[in-house]
Amino acid sequence: MRNHPKGLITLAGTEMNERLSFYGMRAILVLFLAAAVSEGGMGLGTGTATAVVGLYLAMSYFTALPGGWIADRLLGQRRTVLVGGVVIMLGHISLALEFGSAFVWFGLALVCVGTGLLKPNISAMVGELYKDAPDARRDAGYSLFYMGINIGSAIGLFLVGYLGERFDWHVGFAVAAVGMALGLLQYVLGQKNLQGAGDRPGNPLTAGERGRLLRNLAIAVAAVALAFAAAALTGTLSVDNVTYVLTAFSIIVPIGYFVYMFVVRRDEITDEERPKLKAFVWLFIASAVFWMIFDQAAGPLTLFAKEHVDLHIGSFAVPAGSTQAVNPVMVIVLAGVFALVWSKLGDRVSTGMKFAFALVVCGFSFVVMSWATAATDGGTVKVGLMWLVGVYLLQTIAELCLSPVGLSMTSKLAPEAFKAQMMGLFFLSITAGDAVGAQVSRLQPVLGGNYFLLLGLLAVVCGIALFFFVGRLRGLMGEHRPAPQEAAA
Structure with missing residues (x-):
C-alpha cells in the first residue's frame, strides 16, 4: 500500500x-x-x-x-x-x-x-x-x-x-x-x-431541472402508493404478487432501454458503433443467464446445505449460510492466477470466448448439484460438504472468466452518446438474471435434482451456442484476431 x-x-x-x-x-x-x-x-x-x-x-x-x-x-x-x-x-x-x-x-x-x-x-x-x-x-x-x-x-x-x-x-x-x-x-x-x-x-442539475425532478418524483411516488392501495383494496396485495411485478419490471426496463438506443436515438449511434452495440446485446444475455444461476447460492443452494449436507468438519458444524463463503475465499486465492493467465494469453482468448467458457462451467456446476441431490437418495441421506465446495469452485472459475471483463467490455463497446449509461445497463443484466432466477427458484421444491440439471444444461447449451458465435462476435466488436505466429507462440 x-x-x-x-x-x-x-x-x-x-x-x-x-x-x-x-x-x-x-x-x-x-x-x-x-x-x-x-x-x-x-x-x-x-x-x-x-x-x-x-x-x-x-x-x-x-x-x-x-x-x-x-x-x-x-x-x-x-x-x-x-x-x-x-x-x-x-x-x-x-x-x-x-x-x-x-x-x-x-x-x-x-x-x-x-x-x-x-x-x-x-x-x-x-x-x-x-x-x-x-x-x-x-x-x-x-x-x-x-x-x-x-x-x-x-x-x-x-x-x-x-x-x-x-x-x-x-x-x-x-x-x-x-x-x-x-x-x-x-x-x-x-x-x-x-x-x-x-x-x-x-453535471449538477439546473434550477429548472430540479423543479421537473421534484414533480416527476412526486408523480412516481403517488403512482406507486395508488398501486399499493388498489392492490390492498382488491385483495391482490401479497408478497408473491409484488415479486411478480418486480420481475416483470426487471425484464422490461433493459428491453425498453435497448429499444430506446436502437430506435429512438439511433441517429446518435455511428455506423462504426452500431455493430459493437449489437455484440453487447448478446453478451448482456449471456451475463443474465450466468447470474441467474450464480446468485442462487443465496437461495436454493443455502437451503440445500441446511437440509441435505453434513456440515460437520470434525466436531464443528459449519452454518449453512456460511458455505457461501467458499466463493470469496476462492476468489482471493485464484484471482491472481487468472490475472496472470489472461495476461499470458492476451488477444488469443476473446471476450466472447471467456463468456462462453463461463456459461459452460457455471452450467456444469448445476449438473454437479443434480448429482449431489441424487446422492441424498430422496432426502434420506446427507451428502458431504465437498459437494458444495466443488460446486462453488466451478462457479468461482466461471465468475473470474466473466465478471472482471464485464465492465471493461462495456466501456469498449459503449457508443459515445451512452458512455456513462452503458455501465448502468450492464448492471441491469445482473438484475434481469437475478429476477428471472428468483421466479424459477420456485420450481426447485417440485423438481428436486432435475431443477439443477435443467438449469445447468440450459447454461451449457447457451455457452456452446456462444462458442459457435465467437468469430462473429469478434467481428462485431472489432477485436484483434491474433496472427498465426501469435497463436502458435
Missing part, C-alpha cells in the same frame, strides 16, 4: 465493511424467511423465500442506476456514499428489531436503496484517486480494492451466518448493522485522505 494513495485504505475499508454487512445478511436471509414463526422466522414457503431473496439481490443492482445519477447530478460521489452507508445501516437496524414483518420489508428496501447509492460511487471514487496515475498502478489499486471486497464478504458470511443460525436471526442482522457502522466511522475519519475525490456532482 506504500505506493498507493492513502484514500485507498479509506475506501477499501469502507467497502470491506459494507460487503461484510451485505453478504452477512445474505448468509441468513433465506433461512430467516423460510423458518417457521415459532423458530423466530417469517414462515414463508420455500418458493416464496427464494423468490424474495432473488428479487432483493436484483433490486440491489438495479438501484445502482439511480444511485449513479444522484451522485452525478445532485450530491457528488462522496456525499452519496455517506448517505448510502447511513441508509444501509438503518436497514440492518430495522431488520434487527423484532417488531414484525413490516420492519423486515422496510429494512430490505432500505438496504437495496443504500447499496445503490454506495456501491457504484465508491468504486468510481477509487478511479478518481488514480486519475493521473499510469494504468498499471490504477489496475493494482482496483485489485487491492477488490481484495477488500472479498475479505469483507468472507468475514460477513462466516460471522453473521454463525451468530444468526446459532443464536438468533436478529443478532445476525444487528452484527451486519455494526459492520456498516464501522465502515461509516472509517469513511468519515478518512475524509481528509480522499484528495477531493467525488466532492462535487459532475
Whole structure:
C-alpha cells in the first residue's frame, strides 16, 4: 500500500465493511424467511423465500442506476456514499428489531436503496484517486480494492451466518448493522485522505431541472402508493404478487432501454458503433443467464446445505449460510492466477470466448448439484460438504472468466452518446438474471435434482451456442484476431 494513495485504505475499508454487512445478511436471509414463526422466522414457503431473496439481490443492482445519477447530478460521489452507508445501516437496524414483518420489508428496501447509492460511487471514487496515475498502478489499486471486497464478504458470511443460525436471526442482522457502522466511522475519519475525490456532482442539475425532478418524483411516488392501495383494496396485495411485478419490471426496463438506443436515438449511434452495440446485446444475455444461476447460492443452494449436507468438519458444524463463503475465499486465492493467465494469453482468448467458457462451467456446476441431490437418495441421506465446495469452485472459475471483463467490455463497446449509461445497463443484466432466477427458484421444491440439471444444461447449451458465435462476435466488436505466429507462440 506504500505506493498507493492513502484514500485507498479509506475506501477499501469502507467497502470491506459494507460487503461484510451485505453478504452477512445474505448468509441468513433465506433461512430467516423460510423458518417457521415459532423458530423466530417469517414462515414463508420455500418458493416464496427464494423468490424474495432473488428479487432483493436484483433490486440491489438495479438501484445502482439511480444511485449513479444522484451522485452525478445532485450530491457528488462522496456525499452519496455517506448517505448510502447511513441508509444501509438503518436497514440492518430495522431488520434487527423484532417488531414484525413490516420492519423486515422496510429494512430490505432500505438496504437495496443504500447499496445503490454506495456501491457504484465508491468504486468510481477509487478511479478518481488514480486519475493521473499510469494504468498499471490504477489496475493494482482496483485489485487491492477488490481484495477488500472479498475479505469483507468472507468475514460477513462466516460471522453473521454463525451468530444468526446459532443464536438468533436478529443478532445476525444487528452484527451486519455494526459492520456498516464501522465502515461509516472509517469513511468519515478518512475524509481528509480522499484528495477531493467525488466532492462535487459532475453535471449538477439546473434550477429548472430540479423543479421537473421534484414533480416527476412526486408523480412516481403517488403512482406507486395508488398501486399499493388498489392492490390492498382488491385483495391482490401479497408478497408473491409484488415479486411478480418486480420481475416483470426487471425484464422490461433493459428491453425498453435497448429499444430506446436502437430506435429512438439511433441517429446518435455511428455506423462504426452500431455493430459493437449489437455484440453487447448478446453478451448482456449471456451475463443474465450466468447470474441467474450464480446468485442462487443465496437461495436454493443455502437451503440445500441446511437440509441435505453434513456440515460437520470434525466436531464443528459449519452454518449453512456460511458455505457461501467458499466463493470469496476462492476468489482471493485464484484471482491472481487468472490475472496472470489472461495476461499470458492476451488477444488469443476473446471476450466472447471467456463468456462462453463461463456459461459452460457455471452450467456444469448445476449438473454437479443434480448429482449431489441424487446422492441424498430422496432426502434420506446427507451428502458431504465437498459437494458444495466443488460446486462453488466451478462457479468461482466461471465468475473470474466473466465478471472482471464485464465492465471493461462495456466501456469498449459503449457508443459515445451512452458512455456513462452503458455501465448502468450492464448492471441491469445482473438484475434481469437475478429476477428471472428468483421466479424459477420456485420450481426447485417440485423438481428436486432435475431443477439443477435443467438449469445447468440450459447454461451449457447457451455457452456452446456462444462458442459457435465467437468469430462473429469478434467481428462485431472489432477485436484483434491474433496472427498465426501469435497463436502458435
